[in-house]
Amino acid sequence: MSRILADAQKTSSMRQRYRRRLRGTVVLLVWLAFSCISSVSAETVVLRRMVDDEPVGPKRTVNGEVLVEAKDGGILMRGDDGRIWLIQPDEILKRESSSVPSPVTADEMTRRMLDEFPAGFEAFETAHYVLLYQRNDAYARDVASLFESLHRAFFAYWKNQRVDIEEPKYPLVAFVLADRSAFLKHAGAEIGETAANVIGYYHLESNRMTTFRVGNLERNIATIIHEATHQLAYNCGLQTRFADNPMWLSEGLAMFFESPDLSNPRGWRGVGRVNRVNLNRWKRYLPSRPGDSLATLVADDARFQSSATAEAAYGESWALTYFLIRTMKREYIDYLERLRQTQPLQQYTQRERIEMFETAMKMPLAKVDEKFLAYMRRVR
Known part of the structure; x- marks a missing residue:
């Protein structure tokens, strides 16, 4: 339970931190549906961080690719070492075009x-x-x-x-x-x-x-x-950083790979085994699971951000991932492929998230839920 609470706190804390850093610039502009430039361009940027309108730390020079530019000049940039820089307009000291740097x-x-x-x-x-x-x-x-x-x-x-x-x-x-x-x-x-x-x-x-x-x-x-x-x-390109990756997908995928194997001297040997910890979380949640549980899991990430609902959200995310990969693998992979096309900072509405899921699964959410419940009740 402590890890689940920590994960919920970590997600909330990191998002709040990104929002504070970019107050009024890149992320907020996208959230408010302002236009932005999303084509990739290679640049060298000299910057200095600002906190409360005061410069902090030394100047930094970043060679890389500008992934997104907001109307006011704030940028999302990936450096030649893979780091992503969220840079406010008043932090930019100099910008100039360059050739795409080698990693x-x-x-x-x-x-x-x-x-x-x-x-x-x-x-x-x-x-x-x-x-x-x-x-x-x-x-x-x-x-x-x-x-x-x-x-x-x-x-x-x-x-x-x-x-x-x-x-x-x-x-x-x-x-x-x-x-x-x-x-x-x-x-x-x-x-x-x-x-x-x-x-x-x-x-x-x-x-x-x-x-x-x-x-x-x-x-x-x-x-x-x-x-x-x-x-x-x-x-590896399976997911896009700073895109609108549903948390149930990201966390379910990580839990699908993490399953420990206590019979193995190394404690882990493979992928896709029944994750007993999360199976138990799922089973504890099942008796009180509301009829709209799958909809709330898919539509947004709110359940992960509250200590009251995070444990059940993680358990259900593992269970849904396990079910889809075991019984609807091609549809699950189609869903992954659709999400892979999401651009950094692009956001989906709740309705768009559900529609993408239903399109990939080739059936309404209610039908997926019916099959999901029937399958997971048999898992031991």
């Missing part, structure tokens, strides 16, 4: 990370990841091995489903901090008070995953796999 190499990513976090960090590279860690090399390498196992399983799974995904364009960055104290100090700057309630998270803006050493690795495998799945999904 940074793993060696360059490592150098930048060590320059940014020099105190007490070491780094090593695997085939797909750059890991920064403190003190415990063995634990960090165990985590890296788990990441690479997930990477293989993730790509093998979607290849078997005939879903085209791409190798991550940028090296995937993960932090393994020494202990809870170090984690709170580091994570507090990104996700605020929510850091006290989680042991790991994937950060949409920086594109990095962060965790810390907590006892033995096996106890925390589900959380690590869950957050690392988010990172892979947003870096």
